[in-house]
Amino acid sequence: MSTGIKWQKSSFSGAGGEQCVEIAAQADAILIRESDAPDVTARANRVGFAAFLAGVKTGRFGS
Known part of the structure; x- marks a missing residue:
């Protein structure tokens, strides 16, 4: 999947x-x-990825 x-x-x-x-x-x-683990890949649309990044930046997923 990661070729190219x-x-x-x-x-x-x-x-x-x-x-x-x-x-x-x-x-x-x-x-x-x-x-x-380069053979394991997650796929997101751009809106979902932007929401994920916003959550990371605000500490939503951290402890």
């Missing part, structure tokens, strides 16, 4: 980059994966 997809790593990746989130934009979706 241009992934972008999070700016919060560790120095080695092993523990990070990567995203890729497609015409109809945003793809999300963890760099240590």
